[in-house]
Amino acid sequence: MAKKNNSQRKHPAAIIIGILVALGLTFAGIQVPDFLQDFLSSSESEVKKTSQGTTSQSGENPGPIEHGEATFTKEELKDNKKGWVHYGEYDEYNRPTTANALIKPEMIGTGSGAKQEIKPPGFISGLDPHNHSRGHLIGRQLGGSGEDPKNLVTLYQNPVNTPFMTKYENMVRKAADNGETIRYRVIPVYEGDIGMPTAVQMEGKSLNSSTINFNVTIENKK
Template sequence: MAKKKQHKQKHPASLLIGLIILLGLAFAGVQLPDFLNDFLLPGNTKPTSQKTTQAPSSQSGDNPGPIEHGDATFTQEEMKDNKKGWIHYGEYDQFDRPTTAEALITPAMIGTGTGAKQDIRPPGFISGTDPNNHSRGHLIGRQLGGSGEDPKNLVTLYQNPVNTPFMTKYENMVRKAADNGETIRYRVKPIYEGDIGMPTAVQMEGKGLNKHTKINFNVTIENKK
């Protein structure tokens, strides 16, 4: 009778040594494949391959950024073109705070404004240095012809991110349209709470007079870091 072919048996000692090594690596904190972790450490509930998703960091801290409200709210009367550009600053309120700035921005007005005078301290202004981060913020921006010498055009804003980049974004839009020959009806209004000197927000509206204009916005920007 023919003898049955015998298969070589694997050495159990080698398997035992391998398991001991893997166990040692697992307890040492070396990340192993999930199926090996489940086999070697069935009682281990600590996830080994789950990714932790962190919320994206905010460039502007607690400020949510411009809040859009749709189209500008100018009336037909307010949109009448008198051909000449103009700027009008509203009177102070009962707490001596600037109230509004209205304008008709024409190409000729671009770049004719002035920087904020350092001896003007708008209500609520402390310092431009950290931690205050205050700016003498133009209601009608300098690049649009706004005065930095008329206190009625200056309010206390956080330089970053309110004055820039948020307000600057819309000022740049208006400037670009004016550079392309458009005339834009424009309004900026500070919003206050109680008798606090520093505005809590700024509302910006702009609408081009050109039939095919792309300028038509109404946004609120909170005055916070």
């Protein structure tokens, strides 16, 4: 992971002092020097970027890659009175393959935490330097099981499991809390026979509104 150059950061105290000096010079009728104006301009830009969340992502993970709308077929978007969760069968390397769900409001908060005895393919440790998590495909808050190994894959806890996947899970939960029904799917993407997925694809679509409609890939890297 590339280290940030601390010498290039502007300390908040320095910014405040620069503003006060500029104000003092202005009130005294003295023109603010060019170098101080440049400093304040770049500082203001930096503050805006931080407040808007546009600072660059640390590490190698580019963040969620958006592909537009979800790709569910009409058949896959059929509604039922009750919600459901279905986990796909293992592949030839004993890896989880997919998780589908029709999420109803009553399912929210009914999932379970990841069982510590389960070690998904590729899992080593949650401690540094591995930073692994037993990542739910269908999130716990959406009714996903942490006791069924078909719903657990090895993910980097930060930033993959949190905050990237959590962002979309929270979107779905909010919609369900508002009474909506959401079709949802998460697919782990593998390379060769490696146990740990290289990425996860997440899709969600509201059945009775346009609130939720996403299709994203999140690379499984730090």
